[in-house]
Amino acid sequence: MSENALRDLNTLPTAEKKNDDSSKGNFTKPCNGNTVEKVEEQQKKSPASVHINGGETVNAGVEVAEVEYIDSENLNDIEDVDTCLKNLLPGLDSKDWVLVVEALNNVRRLSIFHKEAMQSMLVDVIPLLVKSLKNPRSAVCKTAIMTSADIFGAYNDDLIDCLDPLLVQLLLKSSQDKRFVCEAAVRALQAMTTSVSPLSLLPKLQPYLKNRNPRIRAKASMCFCRSVPRLGVEGIKEYGIDKLIQVAASQLSDQLPESREAARTLLLELQTVYEKSHDLSTAISEHPETGSWENFCQSKLSPLSAQAVLRVTNVAREGLVIGS
Template identity: 85%
Template sequence: MSGNALRDLNTLPAPERKNDSSSKGNFTKPCNGNTIENIEEQQRKSLASVQINGGEAVNVGVEVANLEVEYIESENLSDLEDVDTCLKNLLPGLDSKDWILVVEALNNVRRLSIFHKERMHCILSDMTPLVVKSLKNPRSAVCKTAIMTATDIFNAYNNDLIDSLDPLLVQLLLKSSQDKRFVCEAAVRALEAMTTSVSPTLLLPKLQPYLKNRNPRIRAKASMCFSRSVPRLGAEGIKEYGIDKLIQVAASQLSDQLPESREAARSLLLELQNVYEKSHNLSTAVSEHPEIGSWEDFCLSKLSPLSAQAVLRVTTNLTREGLVIGS
């Protein structure tokens, strides 16, 4: 991982103003593939009008351009009118110094992901770093639109994003861990899209280093992603990946600082216990290999005594709760 990525992960942005709406930013109309015109005219309207009073310039009023952004949900995005022109202008738009054009280009990436993903596939490796650049943008309208873009490209391209995943993952973990609620919630949805779109065999090794990050919020979000990804392996995939490896990961998160990490660990442990016990009960190899013991024996053989006790206490309580609910 690069030094820049590590610095990003270990430094959360300072809390931002809380007067941002969850559905509005500082932008104009929704984009639909056409270049926004008269930007300079809009900027000129924001200049203050002044009058001279006794040799002093006095501010008598400001006509501020009413710039708002509408964050359009994926299902409400419309198709592009001119796909060829949009593709031609896409990368320059994403790399523009004008944030309005960047937001328009991001929304066009979303439209292409939904309606024309095959057409955009050839520029995916060039496009993704520019989306990451927008994720780092301090302007909320750009940042949140970039997060929504990440969600759509995860849903569209699945494992094709694996080579570009690390910088995306870093930024989404950061954004999901900050104090600005509407940005945080969008980033959590993007991470959920990642865990349901990218193969767990590819994703779990990417997530595992962040479980030990020194920032507890990063660890918590990574734990939640890890816990959601493991069941997608299926019983055979979990055994192939290694229940012993996974139980050690879960046990390490069980005593973590934040409750999200601990809850994710409990969920993962229950999944592992179910897989282990079903495999143990159904396997004909048990009689041939008496060393294969109970879940308790397994935990004691793979973990330190204290960790094993903590794991067994959790899984026993969860199992009992499940039996009570099911009775």
């Protein structure tokens, strides 16, 4: 991970309100699929209303624009793919934030309808997408977050080599106080955990479980917890239940309840997998208790950690017995 990425990760944005106020100016009309040249012509025409977050209207300056957050299922196909591809990188790198938003939405359209056409450009698109994720203007940042989710859904493990800078920014955005940006980032992280294979993703997530920012740790823990079950029983055994139980145990005493809850959920999953696989392998053993979950925990963890893990899993088991 680069030095810049680490610096971004360890510093949450602190000027959201100030930046939000400054975002209400210099609006221009988006191109809605048109070329950059057409947008520049449209900027000279009559102003239009701007709708942000489902209907809020902002009118600041001579020119205003229509900014809309479009759900993936409501995006339309692109009529002229070649022209869109030609103008994609200049649009993403534009100093005009409305052009950037339109280019981001075009990245989303290409990911959904023409992913093969854009695949060779990903190495150039991803750094500009990260740049937009860092943008203090909410319209750009949220659209970039939505773009990240669509890219995950389209390219899956093809993104693994350039995942780190995206992951850093999404963890940051999912940990901030601006609710609608935070919620969008959480959805993007969920898209990541369901699209990228766990064998590739888990090693990427693990360093963030020890980040000094507790919110970052919490979001990373939740992603880690969601990814592990996708390994399946054999995948979990291959990855190493001992490694995974150590990760989960370390999160049980974390500062935020989201981390602790994710750890508890993961431990119950690991217990189920361990006991199923152990029952099969020791069914004919004279002393199957020697390979019990309790003994396994005590052999792989420190006494205090093993006690905490067993407390969680035993309470859950007792609850199931009482409930039945």
